[in-house]
Amino acid sequence: MATREERPLFSFGIIADVQYGDLDDAMNFTQTKWRHYRNALYLLREAVQHWKEENRIQFVLQLGDIIDGFNTRRKNSENALRDVLQEFDGVPFAVHHIWGNHEFYNFSRNYLMNSPLFTAQENATDVEEVVKKEADAAYYDFSPYKGYRFVVLDNYDVSMCGIGRDKDSPQYKEAEKILRQVNKNEELNSPEGLVGVDRRFVMFNGGMGEEQLQWLRETLEVARQQGEKVVVSGHVPVHPNSCYVMCLLWNYQDVLKILQDFSDIVLAYFSGHDHGGGYHYDSGNEIHHVTLPGVIEVPPGSNAFGTVDVFSDRLVMHGVGQLESRVMK
Numbered sequence: 455m456a457t458r459e460e461r462p463l464f465s466f467g468i469i470a471d472v473q474y475g476d477l478d479d480a481m482n483f484t485q486t487k488w489r490h491y492r493n494a495l496y497l498l499r500e501a502v503q504h505w506k507e508e509n510r511i512q513f514v515l516q517l518g519d520i521i522d523g524f525n526t527r528r529k530n531s532e533n534a535l536r537d538v539l540q541e542f543d544g545v546p547f548a549v550h551h552i553w554g555n556h557e558f559y560n561f562s563r564n565y566l567m568n569s570p571l572f573t574a575q576e577n578a579t580d581v582e583e584v585v586k587k588e589a590d591a592a593y594y595d596f597s598p599y600k601g602y603r604f605v606v607l608d609n610y611d612v613s614m615c616g617i618g619r620d621k622d623s624p625q626y627k628e629a630e631k632i633l634r635q636v637n638k639n640e641e642l643n644s645p646e647g648l649v650g651v652d653r654r655f656v657m658f659n660g661g662m663g664e665e666q667l668q669w670l671r672e673t674l675e676v677a678r679q680q681g682e683k684v685v686v687s688g689h690v691p692v693h694p695n696s697c698y699v700m701c702l703l704w705n706y707q708d709v710l711k712i713l714q715d716f717s718d719i720v721l722a723y724f725s726g727h728d729h730g731g732g733y734h735y736d737s738g739n740e741i742h743h744v745t746l747p748g749v750i751e752v753p754p755g756s757n758a759f760g761t762v763d764v765f766s767d768r769l770v771m772h773g774v775g776q777l778e779s780r781v782m783k
């Protein structure tokens with residue numbers, strides 16, 4: 455007979471960078487990998503079907519870039535979003551949508567706030583808090599199981615990405631200042647001339663403002679007081695060893711410092727953005743950094759998603775396809 459401990463306390467699904475579009479396959483910017491825009495929808499469908507059959511996840515963390523920026527060329531953003539979200543129709547679990555750079559190539563923050571991709575409101579622990587906190591940001595926390603808290607970050611709070619922020623907004627201006635201080639290229643998506651972790655100062659990344667960082671500290675402080683364990687998630691990786699450095703959050707050190715200050719309660723950080731995926735165990739702080747491979751660049755016949763079982767002493771990630779399985783103590 456299975457002991458109580460052999461059963462997970464609860465489980466959740468993870469998937470990143472679906473980047474669906476009704477578009478022909480094409481190479482990525484560096485011409486190294488194919489992007490299969492239409493197939494991505496079928497891979498998402500397969501993931502949803504898998505989770506339905508497993509019949510144990512409580513929610514999905516959809517880690518961002520659910521549709522591709524190229525949808526805008528065909529003025530097809532709304533149709534693409536409708537098609538991709540249809541895959542979740544009637545599912546017996548919650549879905550938490552995280553915003554990545556491609557969300558902002560397609561939509562303004564105002565649009566997103568009023569779309570099904572704004573899951574803060576319906577899922578947050580304290581709705582009033584979310585609404586009054588910052589009118590156009592999507593960071594929030596929720597507790598799916600007693601003693602556990604999940605934090606969803608808005609990694610493009612300070613950004614020049616697409617049409618996310620109004621060009622006159624303080625966040626856009628701050629982002630431009632941050633980028634231009636380091637990146638001297640006219641094309642701000644180009645990392646040319648930048649070395650090492652400085653290569654992250656490109657326009658398709660973003661940063662988190664002081665207000666959000668303060669909220670993160672306060673949220674973790676409350677979690678600590680309540681004796682909770684915490685999983686943090688965002689589109690963009692925050693540990694240089696968990697991804698290609700060009701994909702790092704601009705102020706990743708600020709976020710890492712906060713996670714490390716709360717290493718007694720933070721278990722893991724889940725992200726997407728770097729389609730190659732990655733993993734790093736910050737052993738000094740016992741925090742696992744998982745960067746999911748992107749569905750959009752999965753070769754035909756494979757996939758990239760997973761189910762995480764949460765036990766009192768470990769997270770067990772069951773990867774499908776390109777996502778490696780692992781036990782995270």
Ligand SMILES: Nc1ncnc2c1ncn2[C@@H]1O[C@H](COP(=O)(O)OP(=O)(O)O)[C@@H](O)[C@H]1O
Nearest residue numbers: 482483484519555556641643644645658727729
């Ligand atoms: N090395 C680069 N130099 C110039 N522009 C780039 C470079 N890499 C990416 N871009 C541009 O940045 C944007 C985001 O790149 P993309 O590869 O679509 O991001 P993601 O990895 O999130 O899918 C695109 O407009 C792309 O053309």
